[in-house]
Amino acid sequence: MTISYPLIKPKYYKSLLTDLVNFIKSPIDKPSVEKSTTHKIYDTIGLFLVKVVFSITVASLLQFIYEPENLTSTSMAERFSPLLLLVVGGIVLPVFEEITFRLSLKFNPIYLSLTSGAFTYYLLTKAVFKSRLSLIDDTFWDRIIAAIIVVLITYILCSRKSIRLILQRCWEKHFRLIYYLSCICFAWLHIFNFELNLINFLWLPLLTLPQLFSATIAGYTRVAFGFQYPLLVHMSTNILFICLTFLPFD
Template identity: 25%
Template structure:
């Protein structure tokens, strides 16, 4: 079943279109979880590079000691996914756009560009979570590629299922990032 979801994702990425798939709520959750597993495997492949980047950069959360871990977690898990989904993906449905602004034909022509622009800006905006030394700029792709891929996955969910499943996925992703990744990083020998 995971392969079928990956196939649908690849098909979407080859030729993004603004169409939904009809699934029951239970099927949508399974769909989301399968994408989550796929995205997690890709992310884990980048983990050694991300650890290297972490050694060369300083996270905004480490620099700013004004926030407790609970406030950071609430912001990152509950607040930021909603804000980021509104900014980067809410507009990715023709039914959210006034038809007087753009025709369906023009929308279909520009839609693939919007999908990739959304994912690229989503990845790039997360660079502001870090400070870089002059040597660490070469490591930027290690930060951007996983975020870009996650942005594409969330965009796919947003378009194929709906906006709320994109938010749910984003919250789940951030939750796992804050709860699991620190544990995995501690397991890597120095």
């Protein structure tokens, strides 16, 4: 592919989406084609633009159909100044969520340990203590200590050669399932951003459709390009939408 302003060429996006769809249909835990850093940057930017267009389109349609209040966004806006909101929502939370849902798509004992700890913190915060990821309340250190314990235990177990080999074979054999589960978990766990009632659960697939699409892209770029690429896209997306909330209109 010629690197000469590809982002303005419709054929480039067709090729980009073809690569993404092929990966989604048959995900593998290694790059199918080796690309230069320049190609990776262009592809990442291109997928970011596609994701933004998709997210805005879905959000706009939901305004006319069903649009529950995003309790997480409201809570953060009330607790943080604009600058702190950008730091927490645009940097800290994307790092946390990428570690939780994408880091371990490439198997490594350290990666799996960090993912296990982060996921423990996520579930304790959302499902057990009914708190917020960024809220430092009286349960915060309980959540942190539990996550650290899980990190240490997981790393000790995964460092054993026999267990490491079993997990490596599992990743190679069942990567398709691991990829799909990471996408669905990332998307559907965002239901905690809304009030947990029957109506929102029924609307779950549509309410979390932008997150599901984002997860498919993030999983693809994480495996094909490296962890830093979906992380930067996640940060850029959050920062963009946070900045939009500062504008003087809905």
